Amino acid sequence: GDSVTQMEGPVTLSEEAFLTINCTYTATGYPSLFWYVQYPGEGLQLLLKATKADDKGSNKGFEATYRKETTSFHLEKGSVQVSDSAVYFCALSDLTWNAGNMLTFGGGTRLMVKP
Amino acid sequence: DSGVTQTPKHLITATGQRVTLRCSPRSGDLSVYWYQQSLDQGLQFLIQYYNGEERAKGNILERFSAQQFPDLHSELNLSSLELGDSALYFCASSTLTGELFFGEGSRLTVL
DSSP states (O other): OOEEEEOOSOEEEETTOOEEEOEEEEOSSOOEEEEEEEOTTSOEEEEEEEOSTTOEEEETTEEEEOBTTTTBOOEEESSOOGGGOEEEEEEEEOTTSSBTBOEEEOOOEEEEEEO | OOSOEEEOSEEEEOTTOOEEEEEEOOTTOOEEEEEEEETTTEEEEEEEEETTEEEEEOSOOTTEEEEEOTTSOEEEEEOSOOGGGOEEEEEEEEOSSSOOEEOOOEEEEEO
16 A cells, blocks of 8 residues: 655754655656645644656655656655744645545654744 | 645544544545555555545545545544554545645544
8 A cells, every 4th residue: 555654753953954754656657746734733834745756846845756667755844943843744645546536645754843 | 835734633532432634625626535644554545525526535444434525524423433443544635637635634643
C-alpha cells in the first residue's frame, strides 16, 4: 500500500536558518503530494501541494519539488522564523485508487525555531 | 478558520463508555473524512463518507462506527472505550477530488 516516510524530529533551528525536512513516499499510482502544518492546539492546514512530477509547490516561503525519480518531496525554507514552529506532515493522495482522495500521512516532524 | 466544525472540542470519559463526535463539513463539500491522531500511531485514516455513503475504510476498529446524514454532517461513534482510544480525532471535508480542510479536532481522554 501507499506510505510516506518523514525524517524524525524534533528539528531545532535558530531564526533565519535554512530548513529542510525530508519526505519520501511509495505509491502504486500517480499520487499528488502535500505538506500540511499543524500549529499548537489547531487542526491541520494545507501548506503546499504538487500534483505531478517536477511540479514545485510553494507558499509562505516554503517550497517542495515533486521528484518522481527519487520518490521524494522535501520541504525547504530559506530563512525560518519563530512563528514557523509547528509540526509538519508530508502526505500523499493517490487519485487512481477508487476511494476519493484519502490522504496518507507521514509521522510528522516537529520544528522548533529559537530566537 | 477552515469552515469545518467539530464538537465537542474536549471530552473526558471512563473506560467502557460510549461517545459521539460530531462534524459539520464546509458548505458544499460532500466528502467527510475521520482521522485519529495519537502519540504512538501518528495520523491514522479511519473512514470516509461521500454524500451519505461509505467510500473508504481505513484502520477503524469494530468498536467504532460512523455515518453521514442527509444534511452532510457526520458522527463518529466510539464504544466500549479503552485507555488506548485517548487521542485527537480530526474530521476533514472536501469535494471528491479537492483539497482536504481539517477541523480543529476533538480531544478524547479515556480514564
